[in-house]
Amino acid sequence: MKKTFVVLIALTMVAGLFLAVSASEAGKLIIWADETRAPVLQQVAKSFEAAYGVPVEVQQVGFGDIRGKLATAGPKGEGPDIIIGAHDWLGELIQNGLIEPIVLPTNVVKDFDPVAIDAFSWGDQLYGLPYATECVALIYNKDLVPQVPATFEDLLAVAKKLTDQEAGKYGFLIQEPDPYHTFALFSAGGGYIFGKNPDGTLNPCDIGLDNAGAIAGAKLLDQMVKDGIEVPGADYNTVTSLFNDGKLAMMIGGPWTLPGIQKAGINYGVAPIPPINGNKPKVFVGVQGFMVSAFSKNKVLANLFIKDFLVNKDVMLDLYKQGQRPPAYLPALDEIKDNPDIQGFAASAANGVPMPKIPQMGSVWGAWSDALSLIVNQKEDPATAMHDAVAKIKKLLNCEQ
Numbered sequence: 001m002k003k004t005f006v007v008l009i010a011l012t013m014v015a016g017l018f019l020a021v022s023a024s025e026a027g028k029l030i031i032w033a034d035e036t037r038a039p040v041l042q043q044v045a046k047s048f049e050a051a052y053g054v055p056v057e058v059q060q061v062g063f064g065d066i067r068g069k070l071a072t073a074g075p076k077g078e079g080p081d082i083i084i085g086a087h088d089w090l091g092e093l094i095q096n097g098l099i100e101p102i103v104l105p106t107n108v109v110k111d112f113d114p115v116a117i118d119a120f121s122w123g124d125q126l127y128g129l130p131y132a133t134e135c136v137a138l139i140y141n142k143d144l145v146p147q148v149p150a151t152f153e154d155l156l157a158v159a160k161k162l163t164d165q166e167a168g169k170y171g172f173l174i175q176e177p178d179p180y181h182t183f184a185l186f187s188a189g190g191g192y193i194f195g196k197n198p199d200g201t202l203n204p205c206d207i208g209l210d211n212a213g214a215i216a217g218a219k220l221l222d223q224m225v226k227d228g229i230e231v232p233g234a235d236y237n238t239v240t241s242l243f244n245d246g247k248l249a250m251m252i253g254g255p256w257t258l259p260g261i262q263k264a265g266i267n268y269g270v271a272p273i274p275p276i277n278g279n280k281p282k283v284f285v286g287v288q289g290f291m292v293s294a295f296s297k298n299k300v301l302a303n304l305f306i307k308d309f310l311v312n313k314d315v316m317l318d319l320y321k322q323g324q325r326p327p328a329y330l331p332a333l334d335e336i337k338d339n340p341d342i343q344g345f346a347a348s349a350a351n352g353v354p355m356p357k358i359p360q361m362g363s364v365w366g367a368w369s370d371a372l373s374l375i376v377n378q379k380e381d382p383a384t385a386m387h388d389a390v391a392k393i394k395k396l397l398n399c400e401q
Contacts (some may be wrong), residue, residue, distance in 0.1 A: 028055040029301055030080040032070070034063035037084055040318045044309050054301060067152060070098055074295040081303065083294040087119035087128065087287040091202075091358035094122055100294045101125040108311055111344075116328035119354035121288035123200040129306050130328035131319050135285045136181060136254045138274070142267045143393055144249035150313035152188075152276040153249065159229050163250050170242060172250040173234045176221075177372035181252050184273050187219050189213025193356050194365060204360035209368060211388040218382035221275070222375050232376045243299035255325060255345055257392035270344030272351055285352035287328060360397055366391040385398035 029048070032170035033041050038060045059080065061069060065111035067089050085093075093099045094316065104126060122242035130142055136214040138155075140148060149155040159171025175181040175334070192215025195206030208214060224230035240257055242248035245262035251257075261268050270303060273281045290310060292302045309315070316332035327333045327347035335343055371389035380388075394400075 004397070016396050022316045028057055028299055029082065029305060029390065031056065031058045031082045031084075032061040032066050032083045033058055034066070035060055036322045037065075039320060040315065040322055043318070044305075044315055048305055048309050052301075056305070060381040070293060071096060074098055074148075074293055077297075079293050079295055080299050081293055081302040083291050083293065084288065085128070085291055086354045087289060088357045088361070089132070090120065090122060090127055093291070094127065095359075099127055099295055100293045100299070101127055102292055102306060103165045104129070104307060104311075106399060108307065111311075111330050113281065113328045113330060113333075113350065115352055115354060116287045116289075119285065120289050120291075121200070122357075128291040129310055130287045130289040131310070131316055132288045132323055132325040132329050133285055133346065133349040134287075134325050135283045135345060135349045135352050136184075136252050137283070137345050137377050138250060138271050139243070139261070140248065140250045140269050141243070141248070141259065141284055142269050143246075148269070148271045149274055151278075152281075154246060155274055156224065156227070156229060159250065159378075160227060163229055164262065165228065165231070168231075168242075168247055170231070173231055173239045173242065174221075174230060174252050175236050175239050176230070176232075176234055176376050177369045178235075179341055179368040179372065182217075182221060182372060184283050185217035186214045186240070187217070187282035187353065188276035189216040190279075191215075191217055191359070192353075194358070202356055204358060204397050205394065207364075207393055207399075208362055209247045209392050209393075210383075210390040215383050215386055216277075218371075218386050221372070222378075222382045225376050225378060230376060232378075239371065255341070258341060270341050270348075272344070272348040280351050283348055283352040284355045285349045286355050288323075288325075289328070306369055363396040364393055367396070377380045 029185050031041055038058050041058045045058055048056050050052065065335060066083050066085055070083060112130055113133060114135055117126065120126055120130050121129035138148065145158060149158055155172060162169065162171035169274035186209065189212065191211060194202040194204055196210060197203045203253040221230065225232065225353055239248065239251050239261060240253070243251050244260050244266060275285065290306055292299060296302050311327065313331045313335065317325045317335060320332060322329045326342050326349060366388040371385040374385045375382050
């Protein structure tokens with residue numbers, strides 16, 4: 001026990017911090033991870049134990065249960081030191097005092113995808129170490145479209161030539177009414193969900209879904225329907241089934257669609273969505289990472305584990321192999337540069353924006369989806385539909401009109 005206490009004090013001094021703890025608090029690190037990532041972390045835990053003599057227990061918790069269990073167990077002192085989680089949990093976790101910032105040297109931060117770092121930042125503080133990104137991209141059938149069109153306008157021209165609705169063949173489809181998959185149309189011209197406060201945090205009452213750029217995107221979607229390219233009712237099953245049957249040349253989709261495409265034997269490619277009117281579309285990016293519990297009794301050790309044992313190319317590659325999502329750690333991403341699928345999604349993420357990480361995002365989806373439904377079904381003009389949607393969102397959020 002004396003040796004363990006001395007080790008903890010030494011680690012604290014190395015980290016440049018002082019944490020007053022008793023010998024009984026130096027016990028062990030506890031990590032909550034889902035079944036996919038737990039095996040990798042168990043191996044990392046062995047390395048940490050061997051190096052410092054501090055035991056690490058990796059407890060397997062369902063990914064969807066981690067956030068709620070932390071809220072219950074943490075305040076009782078029964079929770080973990082480190083959790084795996086999604087960046088869009090951040091607002092809820094921070095506002096409820098459940099996690100605290102981590103410290104990474106500047107030379108370490110620069111080795112991560114800037115979008116992923118932004119995702120785990122709250123103002124000027126970093127609240128998590130990102131390890132994987134996820135987003136949508138353009139997925140295309142190489143037998144029908146050998147090369148990605150240079151611009152979105154070219155894409156629509158190609159799509160129109162390939163579309164024969166009577167024959168059940170389509171050139172390009174976006175899932176709708178789905179804000180997640182159609183966001184690229186809105187963001188290209190400057191549309192956004194929430195603006196930022198002076199301190200860099202999101203402002204839930206600054207909503208950019210009906211600014212000029214967003215309305216331009218809504219009008220583009222409307223025109224795609226009028227031109228016979230986009231089809232009302234093109235939901236997930238419709239779009240993916242058509243693509244897997246070789247009847248759809250291009251779609252916007254995520255990595256979760258690839259197993260079906262591969263099973264169908266489609267000769268496909270993955271690439272960023274081409275520029276719209278000269279502007280790069282920004283897709284939503286989801287990021288997963290490691291966070292430190294505010295109730296941890298071993299915060300210095302937890303930060304040391306993250307900084308010195310998780311910021312490691314081999315560890316990040318092992319996590320990638322388990323989840324099959326682009327690594328946020330650039331040295332690991334570079335190591336798999338011969339995987340065109342991962343590189344395609346990573347390039348799309350690099351142009352993207354993190355999914356808003358404040359709880360108010362929950363009030364956005366319904367009104368936005370309703371507006372898209374009105375647009376694609378030609379029941380309301382795009383500008384009116386988006387203005388009405390924003391008014392509904394602001395009312396739900398008690399924002400001044």
